[in-house]
Amino acid sequence: MLKLVENVSRPGASSERRRDDLSALAEAARRCEPRAVRTFVTAIGPAVLRVVRRMVGPTHADVEDLTQEAMIQILAALPRYRGECSVLHFVYRIAVLASMNARRQYAAEKRSTLEYADVELDGVPAPEPGPESTAATHRAVNLVRALLATLPEPQAEALALHCVLGYTVAEIAQSTGVAAETVRSRLRLAGQSLRPKLVDDRRLRERIEGAP
Amino acid sequence: MTSNQRFPEDLIVCARRGDLSAEEHKSLRVLLGNSEAARLWYEAGMGFDAESPVQPGDEELLARLALRVGKASNQRVSRAWWRIALLAAASLLVATTAAAGGWFLLQRTNHSRSLAVPSERESAKSNLKGTPHSQLTVVESCSAQLAGDVPPPAESASAVARNVPPAAPTIARRAEAASEIFERANRARREGRTGEAMALYERLGSLAPGSVQAEQADLALGELNLQKGTADEALRHFRRYRGQAMSAEALWGETRALRQLGRLAEEREALGTLCRRFPSSPYAAHARKRLGSPEE
Numbered sequence: 001m002l003k004l005v006e007n008v009s010r011p012g013a014s015s016e017r018r019r020d021d022l023s024a025l026a027e028a029a030r031r032c033e034p035r036a037v038r039t040f041v042t043a044i045g046p047a048v049l050r051v052v053r054r055m056v057g058p059t060h061a062d063v064e065d066l067t068q069e070a071m072i073q074i075l076a077a078l079p080r081y082r083g084e085c086s087v088l089h090f091v092y093r094i095a096v097l098a099s100m101n102a103r104r105q106y107a108a109e110k111r112s113t114l115e116y117a118d119v120e121l122d123g124v125p126a127p128e129p130g131p132e133s134t135a136a137t138h139r140a141v142n143l144v145r146a147l148l149a150t151l152p153e154p155q156a157e158a159l160a161l162h163c164v165l166g167y168t169v170a171e172i173a174q175s176t177g178v179a180a181e182t183v184r185s186r187l188r189l190a191g192q193s194l195r196p197k198l199v200d201d202r203r204l205r206e207r208i209e210g211a212p
Numbered sequence: 213m214t215s216n217q218r219f220p221e222d223l224i225v226c227a228r229r230g231d232l233s234a235e236e237h238k239s240l241r242v243l244l245g246n247s248e249a250a251r252l253w254y255e256a257g258m259g260f261d262a263e264s265p266v267q268p269g270d271e272e273l274l275a276r277l278a279l280r281v282g283k284a285s286n287q288r289v290s291r292a293w294w295r296i297a298l299l300a301a302a303s304l305l306v307a308t309t310a311a312a313g314g315w316f317l318l319q320r321t322n323h324s325r326s327l328a329v330p331s332e333r334e335s336a337k338s339n340l341k342g343t344p345h346s347q348l349t350v351v352e353s354c355s356a357q358l359a360g361d362v363p364p365p366a367e368s369a370s371a372v373a374r375n376v377p378p379a380a381p382t383i384a385r386r387a388e389a390a391s392e393i394f395e396r397a398n399r400a401r402r403e404g405r406t407g408e409a410m411a412l413y414e415r416l417g418s419l420a421p422g423s424v425q426a427e428q429a430d431l432a433l434g435e436l437n438l439q440k441g442t443a444d445e446a447l448r449h450f451r452r453y454r455g456q457a458m459s460a461e462a463l464w465g466e467t468r469a470l471r472q473l474g475r476l477a478e479e480r481e482a483l484g485t486l487c488r489r490f491p492s493s494p495y496a497a498h499a500r501k502r503l504g505s506p507e508e
Contacts, residue, residue, distance in 0.1 A: 038282045045274040046266075058263050062402050064273055071281045106403075140252055141259035163253045164260050166229065168222040180219065187221055191249030198248070 022087035030078040041071055047088065048074070048095045054164045055099035057145065062102070070098035089175040096160045104149050143197060151190055158186035224254045228261055272495070279458065283424075390420035394429065401432065410436055431458055434465045443472035460486065464495040467502070 025043060028036030045067075052067045053060075060066075074094045081090050144163055148156045157176065161167040162183075169187075173180040218226070223240040226232050232240060243250050397412035413429035413436075420426050430453045437446035447469035453462035463486045470479035483499040490496055 032285060034282065034286060037285045038278060041278045041281045042274070045277055046270070049270065049274065049277075054260055054263065058267065061404075064277070065398070065402050067273075068277050068280055071277060072284055075281065075285050137255055137259040137262070140256040141263075143252065144256040144260075162221065162225065163257055166225050166257060166261070168225050169219040170222075184219060184221060191247070191253075194249050194252060198252070 023083070026078055026081060026087045029075065030081070037075065041075075044074065044088075044091050045071070047091060051092055051095040051165065052099045055096060055145070055148070055160065056103055057142075066099050066102050069102065070095040073098045084177060085175045089171070092165060093157075093161070093175050096157060096165070100148055100153075100156055100160060103145070106149075143194075147190070147193065147197060151193055155186045155190045155193070158183050159190040162187055221250075224250060224257055227254070228257050272498075275493075276461065279461075283458075390416055390423050390425045393419065394425040397429065397432070401436065406436055406440070427453055428458075431462060431465065434462070434469070438465065438468060438472065441472075443469045447473065460490040460493040460495055463489070464493075464499070467499065 022040075022043065025036060025040045029040035048070050049063070049067050052063055052070055056063065056066060074091055077090075077094050081087065085093075144159070148160055148164075151159065158172055161172045161175065162169070167175070169180050169183050172183045176183070220239070220243055223232070223236055223243055226236065227240055244254060393412050393416055397409045397416070400406075400412060401409035410433060413433045416423070416426045416429040430449045434446045434449035434453070437443070437449060447466060450462045450465035450469055453459070463482060467479050467482045467486065470476070470482060480503060483503050486493070486499045487496050487503070
């Protein structure tokens with residue numbers, strides 16, 4: 001079953017191939033046919049879980065609850081699906097929005113604990129690239145996650161789809177129903193919001209400035 | 213615009229997908245050299261890709277989620293039907309009330325007319341006979357009596373509405389309150405406010421006994437008590453669960469509570485029941501494994 005994770009790991013060709021299968025299933029699930037709902041949820045489950053893990057972090061305590069909420073929101077949003085993008089893109093997008101909103105809510109309540117600079121780095125594995133490099137990557141990942149909680153929603157959505165899930169500009173435009181130039185502009189603005197955050201993190205800044 | 217169209221920002225994505233030509237590699241190097249944001253997106257993107265998409269226990273987690281979400285979807289549908297039924301009942305009530313009001317109005321008009329017509333006749337007669345006031349007084353007193361006995365139609369409609377027992381809205385309000393408390397309890401549990409979550413789940417049992425939320429609350433209380441180490445309480449909640457959809461989960465919780473309590477013979481019995489009743493459940497594999505292991 002977990003092979004599906006691999007199948008949906010790229011929003012490109014493989015998802016296009018699965019598009020028709022999921023369309024029929026999504027249509028039946030939209031009509032709330034219990035068996036179709038169950039099959040649909042089973043089919044998209046690994047993808048939704050993967051998105052939620054990427055958005056909030058793989059060891060986040062609420063991964064299960066957030067995945068459940070995302071799935072419920074996806075089912076509720078199915079009547080709005082017009083077929084402009086593949087079902088999987090639609091699913092990804094709703095899952096991104098659901099987990100992003102949960103993270104924002106959490107950030108608003110416990111803002112201080114979410115500051116990326118305070119992220120606990122103990123327990124970060126130190127494989128081949130060397131501990132410093134791994135820690136920097138980990139800090140970059142956490143910085144993006146923290147940024148997603150503070151950016152205006154359209155920018156955050158574009159950044160999440162682009163940086164977290166690895167969508168191209170055209171794919172984001174197709175999923176969100178906006179022009180490619182709008183997506184690029186949102187990504188540019190998200191990039192501009194990054195600078196003040198980087199100032200606070202000397203080590204990451206050194207790493208970013210030292211690259212490529 | 214096609215999904216194959218490439219923009220400079222896509223170089224990072226394509227590099228992550230391992231889908232770059234030699235020319236694009238050069239362009240990527242230029243992009244990373246010029247843009248701080250691009251360097252961070254690249255670094256973070258590689259970091260996201262390096263995170264393992266699967267973890268041990270994912271299969272069980274997804275099976276659990278499929279059950280819960282399926283059930284929530286069914287509830288959503290039945291709630292929609294319930295709303296439609298309530299709406300239909302409310303429409304029927306309004307129609308009945310309006311009809312009753314109309315009937316009273318008609319009756320009143322007819323009655324007045326039946327009294328007024330003879331009075332006119334009588335007054336005509338009395339004009340002839342020269343006794344106008346005696347009959348008119350009767351008419352007035354009858355009208356006044358009628359007006360006093362029968363409230364005006366609008367009042368009568370509202371009175372009828374007031375007298376109708378508000379059973380359906382009360383049920384709906386209680387269901388709404390139960391869902392609200394359930395959501396609050398879930399939020400509290402997610403945010404680590406275990407005590408508050410438990411109190412709210414307990415409240416559901418008394419507010420809406422037998423509701424889906426109260427059933428789910430029993431499972432949640434079982435889990436929370438297990439985490440807290442109060443296995444006897446956990447056992448009580450798991451055993452109290454009367455729902456259908458999560459029976460396997462409740463039984464699995466029961467076995468864990470029994471194990472925590474050291475009642476291993478009972479645990480094995482419950483594990484056996486779990487395997488027999490839910491042979492294809494994700495818990496059955498664990499149960500069989502546990503049954504295969506020697507008693508501690």
